[in-house]
Amino acid sequence: MTTTEPERTGSLLKILGVTKMYSQPDNYDILVLDDINLAVERGQFVALLGPSGSGKSTLLRIVTGLSEPSFGTVLYRGRPVSGPNPHASMVFQSFALYPWLTVQQNVELGLTAKGIGLAARREKAIRLIDLIGLNGYEDAFPKELSGGMRQRVGFARALAVDPELLCMDEPFSALDFLTAENLRSELLDLWIDAKIPLQAILMVTHGIEEAVYMADRIIILSKNPARIAEDLAISLPYPRNRKSAEFVQLVDLVYKIVTGSDEDQKARPIQLGPQHKNIQTPEGERARLSPIPYGHLSMLTGLLELVSDRGGRDDLYRLGAELLLEVDDLLPVTDTAELFHLAQVDEGDLILTEQGRRFADVDVAERKNIIRRELIAIPIFRLIERVLASKSNHAMALDFFLDILEEHFSKEQAERQLMLAINWARFADLFHYDTDTELLYLADDQIDDAEVIENGTGRDHSERIE
Amino acid sequence: MIGSQQSESSSGYADIFIGIAILAGISLVIAWATHQSHGLPETGGISLAYGKLPLYAAYSWLRMAVAYVISLAFTMVYAYYAAYNKRAEKILIPLLDILQSIPILSFLPVVLLAFIGLFPHSHLGVNLASIILIFTGQVWNMVFALYHGLITIPRDLRESALSLQLTPWQRFRTLELPFSMGGLVWNSMMSWSGGWFFLMAAEMFSLGHHQYQLQGLGSYLQTAANQGRWGKEVLGLAALIAVIVAMDQLVWRPLLAWSDKFKMEMVEGEVQFHSAVLVMLRRSRIVGWLQTAVLIPVVEAVDGFFGVGIPQWRARSTWIGSLTGLLRTLITAAVIFALFTALEGGIRLAASLNLQTVLIVSLATGATLLRVVASLAISVAWTVPVGVWIGLNPRYAKSLTPISQIAASVPATALFPGLVALLFVLGGGLTIASVLLMVLGTQWYILFNVIAGASAIPEDLKEAARMFGLKGSHIWRTLILPAIFPYLITGIITAGGGAWNASIVAEYVSFRDHIYTTFGVGALIAKDSTDGHFAALLLATSVLSLTVVIINRLVWRPLYRQATDRYSLS
Structure with a gap:
């Protein structure tokens, strides 16, 4: 830790041309991240936002050194990252607590690895457990805690090692609404009041509201493969009010970018990156196999009926909020609707087509006919x-x-x-x-x-x- | 579940290599056996005095304990290597799969002779042979448990260990070992109870007219049966049951209850093991003091010794790496040399085979196969109706379970001497008796699985069947049989293994200074060992192993896969 003197100049973290491919048999590699360039400065809270499967978690793992990029480098304080970055610490969506260790032992884990003695370890862990609001639970096992409390342990464990960069992989998405809200504002308090010696936070999320509520910078990633679609600065002052006009406007804007960027992707032919070798067969059949969206047909039918009842057009953000669906759950369904020519997404609105209106009206047998023709x-x-x-x-x-x-x-x-x-x-x-x-x-x-x-x-x- | 996994990882090359390696291994042991000197040490008689019983029990237990410790050490090395070395995994895992399905007990005579030859004029050879047999009988599923644990550690836990910069040693003690603990403890318990089966057989085995009896509970039972001292026989069995129950209550149950805390589940499970002994230990002041005053400082010291932080470990690993590389090359060379010489000897032996021997061995294997099938059929015929009846009536299940558990904990081989004596007294040759002996060794596995399957049938399915008025054979065909099918198959696979293992002790029996045999591969192996027909012995053991492996691959594994895919209720 003491060997590298912190450099006060330059970006904390630089991602340079990071590309990630998963190699397949037959040399058909799958491109997940495509030429990502990004610099994170000290004092920034950056949200990486993108639909599921967009490779944002992969990017986070490359930043922390848990995974290696196929091409490109990650510079941390000007030095290339190889192997787990000792100055970064990670909070997991699934908490990743060790069920056989108590709260105290879980929090001490990173300190043990640093060779810190028993007494100092105890004291530090207890201080963090207090800070994160878990005092009294030191001897409890994770399975005796609620989800929110478990994630508090996750935070305490990550913060115990005094990281400079806190990386969070969808930290609130496994929690219920109220618990998540509570934990979000507490983390923000710690961050804004500088109660923890963090230099920057990098959070992966698919929640648009969450990103706008917490971060001062949002990086929107596109899908298949992930590219940076937009780099937005959020200058709203903390604490942010979700009901304020500016907040709603920003959320709407991000919504449009997210649904729109997906639109761009679809218009393009299938993504076989430039690195792909060995495409011997004629373009025709192979190049046309693009993935079909994972939409539930029953959800599709329900959604179309609902929008049809509302005059055949509705705002997606409002629909999502009403149905308690994240954009991540909603997008595959709207994608399916577009694939079947039942609706189209425009400016964040879902608009039924002629066929879509008919689909909503007819009986099951006729619906099956429509889908069959489309398939x-x-x-x-x-x-x-x-x-x-x-x-x-x-x-x-x-x-x-x-x-x-x-x-x-x-x-x-x-x-x-x-x-x-x-x-x-x-x-x-x-x-x-x-x-x-x-x-x-x-x-x-x-x-x-x-x-x-x-x-x-x-x-x-x-x-x-x- | 484990079955399907292995088949995918095994490739054609690996199978060929493994087949050769196993063949070479067999001929290596047989080659040893050929060098045995004459004038083997006859062990002194077994005393049936009451006072000797605790001593014999202690001897038997000690053999078990030594074999278990060796198994545990072997497990750590083998499973680690298989889990973390991709190339080694390709060989080690299919090898494991084959080794665990080979009927180990069929090697009893050969191993016995080989070790007596190695340590003539002492009891060490016989002792070692029994320990090796227990080891080879119990180690494989333990290895599988640890290997399976290591490869199924969730990605997020691994990543958190990495990002917290745990050293390899810390990773082992906070993540890898705890994660695998449940499976390891459970399989250790299974292995231990399987070990009694082999130990009893090894302690009481006699080849020809030589008695190599080891002092222990097995030989005590054998002697008592031979002399017709039924009171002593029952007493010996009682002592055996006492040791088994004590181990269960004082060691395995507390361990199982303790390993509960290593389960990955984030909610309290439905089934919880409770152990009064463990609660007592946990509340004990002495244990608490030992923990704070001894255990924690030791762990801290070890943590310190194994270095701090991954970078240091890496820096040091350059010369360690070259050293282990050299060591590995040497070991590989030695193994290849040994395999080669053994194989060469085996081939020379095989060259002396004639057609008649081949024919006899094939027929004998067929005869034993028929016996195994018959014993399985008998077991299934009575355990399915009884097991379903018990399983569907939870009240009976509750009161019958402890009794049947104790009955099943007695290793079948321990009952053989008494049973043989009884059957000979009643008349009827070994041909029938051997099938009955096999049934004795197999029925429990099937019964327990059927009970478990029947009691796991969901209430709503039963209610639906009642609502539609399903009756008689209809309800069996549509509900009960499909529901218990996966359990039944699991039970039959285990039971089949038990039956093949029992063949050697069931087909070759010594009773009152007479050797009784019946036509079968088990008897053939025992006879060839005593008569020194090593070529025939090599052929018989190879054919037997091959037959069992082929049946497993072609019959049981597909059935098991279908059972889990199609009839699994979860």
Whole structure:
């Protein structure tokens, strides 16, 4: 600790061209972070905001040295980070407390690692436990505490080692609303009144309100792969009032950026980064496999009915707040609605299309028809349908499609995508899946439909190549 | 759960290598056995005096304890290596999978001869042989428990250990060991009770007309049965049960209750082990004093000794690294040399085989297989109805459980001498008796699993069945059998292993200075060992191991996977 004299000049933390890829078999790497450049100054509370799966947690782990970037470097006080950064400390979404250690022992853990003696360790831990409002609970085990108290232990443990940089990975999202609110304002008090010797805070979150409420700078990340979409300074004075006009305006603005940046992504063709080698097959089929959003069809139906009752247009931020849904839960559903041409998102509003209005009105059978027509146009479904139709027994093993998908997605994602596709296809009666035999197959009444598709797209495909 | 995991990690190459290594291992032991000198030490008779019983119990316990300590040490090294070295994992884990399904007891005669040959004219060889047998019988599931613990440590806990800069030693004592503790304690308990099975067999085994009996409870039971002293036989069994129950109450139960605190769950679990002994220890002032005055300072000192902070550790690791590298190369070379010589010897032995021997070994294995299947069928036939009845009537389950637990804790091999004597008195040859002996060793596993399965059927499913008026065979087919299926399969897999293990002691029995045998691979192995037919012995043990491994792979593992995928109620 004493070997490196703190440098008072320059940024505390510099992220230079950090790129992260997960390599796949067959050289199809998945790009998670794409050329992230960011400098964090002393005294800043920075929120990293982005939809789930946008790689923000990965970025946080690279900053703390828990994970290594594929390209680029992280400079901490001008020195490259390699291995866990001793000046940074981490607060986890899941608390990551050791259930077999008491509150006191958990807080002492980082001090033990530094070789601090028993007495000094005790005293320091007790001071932090007091500071964080847990006095009296020193001998309790984590499982005897409520969620909010557990996260207090998480904070105390992270702060015990006197870090300069506090990294928080969605620290409040596993807590109930009131507890989270309480803990947020207490942490802010500690930070603003400088009761803790922190130089900067970096918080990963998907809560827009949370980011606007706490941070003085918001970095908005886009998805697939993560790039910095926006770097916003929030100059509202603390303590912030959620009801104030400026606050609401800011939240609305961030909402628009978040939903809008996602829009940009969709317009672009599939993201196969420049580093991708070995794309031997013709562009046609492979390049069109983009992931389908993880929207629940029942939630989609409910949402469309609700918006239809309100005249076919509603503000997404207001909808989310009303339904107690984070933007993270809402986005996959609106993405699905857009995919099926049932609605579109514009300026933070959800607007039903002609088809969307009809969908909200008709009965289940007709809804299934609409979805089926839409599914047939989506590459992943067209691929499955075409393979099944061309087989003489109209059946194919799940693994076959998994292998195909794994060339485009990670193993887990491929499985999730295929399971979702099967779920949708079952709803729309497009094809069947037998869990026991692990076969996808066409029932008799589905075969005729499939052959039409096969002929149609087959021609389409050959034209494309020429 | 564990089964499916291993199959994925094993590759074709690894399997071939492992097969060769195991074959070489077998021929290594047999090669040792061939060098045994004549004039083996005959052990003095076993005294049936009451006063000797505590001493014999202590001897038996000591053998168990030594084997357990060796197992624990082996577990730490093997599991660590497998969990943290990706290349080693590819070999070590499939190897483990095969080793734990091989019927270890079939090696009893060979191992016994090999160790007597190694330490002629002393009891050390026989003692070592029994310890090695217990060790090989109990170590594998302990290794699996620790390995499984190490690889399933949640990512956030690992990351927090890293970001708090814990040293490898601190990581071991605050994260890795505590996280694996539950599985390790549970499997240690299972291993310990499995160990009695092997110890009893090893203590009372006689080859030909030589008695290598070790002084212990096993030989006491054997002698008492041979002399027809039924009172002593019952007394010996009572002593054995007393030792087992004492171990359970004084060691395993407190340990289990203690390991509860290492469970990862963040809410209090439903099933909690309670141990009065543990509560007493925790409240005891002496223990408290030992903790503050001895344990904590020692831990602090060890923490200090193992260095502070990862950077220092890394700096020091350069010469440690080169040293371990050299050591590893040397060990690898030695292992390869040993495997090579053993394999070469094995091949020379195999060359002397003729077609007739091969035929006999195959037929004998088939005969034993039939016996194993018959014993499983008998066990299933009576345990399923009884187990379901008990499981569906919780009131009976409560009062019957302690009794059946004690009954099951008695190692089947301990009952063999008495049972053999009884069967011979009643008439009926060993052909039937051997099946009954196997049933004795297998039925409990199945019964307990069936009871557990039946009592786990959710109330709402039972109510739905009642509402629709399902009756008789219909309710069995749609509700009971599917619900208990995963439990039944688990029970049968364990029971099958037990039956193969029991084959050697069930097919080759010494009673009142006579050796009784029946046609089977177990008897063949014992006979070949005594007669010095080492080529046939090599063939028989290899064929037996291969048969069991193949049956596990082709029958039980797919069934188990289907059971957990399809019929699991959680």
